[in-house]
Amino acid sequence: MIDFSKIPSPCYVLEDSLLRKNLELMQYVQQQADIEIICALKGFSMYSTFPLVKQYLAGSTASSLHEARLGFEEMGSKAHVYSPAYLESEFDELMSYSSNITFNSLKQLEKFGATARANGISCGVRINPQYSEVETDMYNPCIAGSRLGMTRDALGQRLPEGVEGLHSHTLCENDSFTLERTLNAIEERFGDLLPQVKWLNLGGGHLMTKEGYNIEHLIGLLRNLKKRYPNLAIIMEPGSAVGWKTGYLTSTVLDIVDAQGIDVAILDMSFAAHLPDTLEMPYKPKILGAYHEPVEGKPTYRFGGMTCLAGDFYGDYSFDKPLQIGDSIVFDDMIHYTMVKTTTFNGVGLPSIGIWRENETFELIKSFGYESFKDRL
Numbered sequence: 214m215i216d217f218s219k220i221p222s223p224c225y226v227l228e229d230s231l232l233r234k235n236l237e238l239m240q241y242v243q244q245q246a247d248i249e250i251i252c253a254l255k256g257f258s259m260y261s262t263f264p265l266v267k268q269y270l271a272g273s274t275a276s277s278l279h280e281a282r283l284g285f286e287e288m289g290s291k292a293h294v295y296s297p298a299y300l301e302s303e304f305d306e307l308m309s310y311s312s313n314i315t316f317n318s319l320k321q322l323e324k325f326g327a328t329a330r331a332n333g334i335s336c337g338v339r340i341n342p343q344y345s346e347v348e349t350d351m352y353n354p355c356i357a358g359s360r361l362g363m364t365r366d367a368l369g370q371r372l373p374e375g376v377e378g379l380h381s382h383t384l385c386e387n388d389s390f391t392l393e394r395t396l397n398a399i400e401e402r403f404g405d406l407l408p409q410v411k412w413l414n415l416g417g418g419h420l421m422t423k424e425g426y427n428i429e430h431l432i433g434l435l436r437n438l439k440k441r442y443p444n445l446a447i448i449m450e451p452g453s454a455v456g457w458k459t460g461y462l463t464s465t466v467l468d469i470v471d472a473q474g475i476d477v478a479i480l481d482m483s484f485a486a487h488l489p490d491t492l493e494m495p496y497k498p499k500i501l502g503a504y505h506e507p508v509e510g511k512p513t514y515r516f517g518g519m520t521c522l523a524g525d526f527y528g529d530y531s532f533d534k535p536l537q538i539g540d541s542i543v544f545d546d547m548i549h550y551t552m553v554k555t556t557t558f559n560g561v562g563l564p565s566i567g568i569w570r571e572n573e574t575f576e577l578i579k580s581f582g583y584e585s586f587k588d589r590l
């Protein structure tokens with residue numbers, strides 16, 4: 214049982230037993246379906262855990278030079294890379310960290326493909342199967358006019374010389390049944406190209422570690438896909454699923470104000486700076502020990518961040534007992550994406566980062582001060 218009194222505030226704290234559970238499940242999928250699962254660093258890049266992650270996953274996928282370098286240096290393997298466009302000034306260095314590079318357009322392929330191939334890198338192109346069940350446009354790569362990936366008409370009957378892979382990413386926190394319908398769309402539009410390539414990267418958004426995800430259905434789907442295209446190495450690159458429900462953000466009540474009849478607890482954190490995806494998506498984060506929706510008759514609070522942004526709050530939540538200044542408020546499931554997107558908006562100090570170890574001790578990995586704020590400016 215995690216002992217929050219041993220953990221600083223605010224702090225992102227990961228429980229390594231929970232991460233291991235996710236990784237074990239992913240390893241099972243890899244073995245049963247004969248595929249490779251790599252970790253999307255854009256969603257989970259807490260590299261202090263990579264010694265554990267690399268025992269289970271096949272590597273990492275990166276969307277920038279810095280992520281590719283992090284994967285190479287900390288995961289110890291060359292990364293699969295995809296970016297909508299590459300910088301000429303960075304490409305040589307990027308190649309030194311990459312095993313596979315996916316290009317978003319034929320122009321990008323023409324510009325960089327030959328050099329990449331000459332450096333032993335397997336090249337692919339990103340396709341847009343024009344099928345996605347993602348309801349939030351912000352996360353839907355198939356919206357009209359999407360710049361991400363090529364529609365079928367942008368590719369000819371034969372893939373350009375040297376293209377060895379296709380990459381498709383159209384899922385976000387989806388289940389295997391959505392993947393099944395997505396595979397149908399890929400085969401309908403790009404099926405004739407699949408025998409021409411060596412690998413198919415099915416992107417991220419496969420939330421296989423979420424309770425209720427039908428793992429056996431996923432395995433069956435992937436095995437059937439392999440039967441239809443025995444030439445294909447199949448790769449999945451989830452980020453969320455790696456860090457799903459593996460940890461928390463701790464915080465402390467600094468003040469409680471009566472804001473025109475609403476009790477607002479001000480915390481030593483900020484939704485805008487530390488949990489930006491809650492405002493961007495948006496979604497109401499879970500708080501341990503709180504009723505997620507207000508309950509009539511119970512003490513009810515709105516939580517405000519310590520910036521001066523009017524919209525930097527979430528609520529309302531109810532509790533069995535009234536809150537006191539100094540109480541600890543723990544946000545659940547704050548490891549994937551949240552930590553990656555943290556900023557020092559308004560000069561707010563960054564949360565520390567730590568791990569609650571399987572032997573019931575807390576290890577502080579990092580804390581941040583003025584230099585971390587200044588370094589980004």
Ligand SMILES: Cc1ncc(COP(=O)(O)O)c(C=O)c1O
Nearest residue numbers: 253256382416417418451452453
């Ligand atoms: C190309 C690509 N691959 C993988 C991912 C990881 O997705 P998720 O964290 O939802 O599994 C993303 C997320 O945006 C992505 O754009």
